[in-house]
């Protein structure tokens with residue numbers, strides 16, 4: 466496929482003598498929600514980190530929108546992560562001293578949006594997603610599921626082209642996990658966001674358009690790639 470938004474070709478990466486990726490290849494299409502599954506230690510998070518420009522592979526290529534991410538320097542990769550990508554991890558990682566709305570506003574502030582405007586926008590997002598009542602609370606005053614929904618909104622507020630979600634429901638019970646996934650899919654469809662979703666839970670992967678499995682540092686396709 467040549468028109469994928471995000472691609473990895475024959476990616477290898479080792480941590481010291483431990484190989485994490487051994488020839489991984491993947492193509493993610495614009496607007497697609499792709500679930501990356503596989504056993505513990507198979508290389509899922511490492512692959513996500515390579516696709517997101519957090520890690521640079523030892524060998525192979527990472528392409529975003531036709532551009533070689535693996536050839537960019539740290540500053541350019543950091544700008545790409547800040548301006549074009551969004552992130553949500555297993556333990557939301559909200560800044561504990563800040564309120565929910567301040568946490569949501571953070572990516573906008575980092576992108577140079579003025580504080581008042583960033584907070585107004587953060588509040589609008591929280592309202593739109595039914596979380597407006599939580600805006601003034603700090604993360605210590607939120608339940609795990611509420612905190613994770615706020616973290617998800619923070620990952621989406623700057624309208625990233627790709628959202629990288631690494632086990633976003635891993636710390637939640639299944640009902641709360643479903644609420645987080647419903648929110649993620651609703652926003653992604655509305656905004657046309659592409660999602661790379663690492664999960665080991667089939668119920669979570671079922672929200673995706675397509676699934677791949679990582680095994681021993683390689684990617685096995687489970688369902689067919691979309692045509693186009």
Ligand SMILES: Nc1ncnc2c1ncn2[C@@H]1O[C@H](COP(=O)(O)OP(=O)(O)OP(=O)(O)O)[C@@H](O)[C@H]1O
Nearest residue numbers: 480483484485503504505506507508509510511512
């Ligand atoms: N920072 C690191 N230092 C050393 N080894 C690492 C590091 N990160 C990952 N590894 C190793 O690389 C391999 C792949 O790890 P990775 O975290 O990508 O797997 P995973 O499929 O995401 O696992 P899990 O489902 O348990 O999160 C494993 O053998 C792991 O121990």
